[in-house]
Amino acid sequence: MYYVNQEQIAVRLDAIPELAEAMNALASDWRGDLLQGLAQERALHLAIETVTDVGSYLIDGFIMRDASSYEDIIEIVGGEGVYSAELQNVLTELVKLRKPLVQDYYDWPRSELHPFTVELPAKLTAFRDSVERYLKQELSL
Structure with a gap:
């Protein structure tokens, strides 16, 4: 029998709707100012950490x-x-952004809307649904 830390997985999956909401808000009202640029970086970074965690x-x-x-x-x-x-x-492709976001942040084009900010909300939701479906299937929940 497997020990799968469902609690920690759930905590991370539960963060996805908030991340998706933030990305949708950024994408719908993009002005490219510093605050939005930094918020976008953080949202992308949290998406990477969520998926890899x-x-x-x-x-x-x-x-x-x-x-x-x-x-x-x-x-x-x-x-x-x-x-x-x-x-x-x-x-x-998302996780390949980790190095530019975390190590080469000084070169990140903060004023540009990254295409993933538009695309990721739906993809993160699909990721969440896929993981939940897999857990139910494998753990017979």
Whole structure:
């Protein structure tokens, strides 16, 4: 039997609607000012951390192979059928933003609306639904 930390997964998945709401608000009223730029960076960063945290909990709980990178987390979880190949591709591109956001933040184009700010709300919701569906299926909930 697996020990899957459903509580911690749920806490992270429950943050997705708020992130999606923030991204939708930013995208609908984008002016490119400093405050919006910083808010966008934080929303993208939190989306990355949410997806990789949940992925790590799934990998640990279902004893999947160890991940060597953020991209690997997405690949492993996708390979186990947690989400579609299309969603996996989007999530892979998302986690590739981690280095520019966290390490190269001084070069981040804050005045530009990133395409993921528009696209991610729906994709994060699909991610949440996919993870919840997978947990129900695998844990017979």
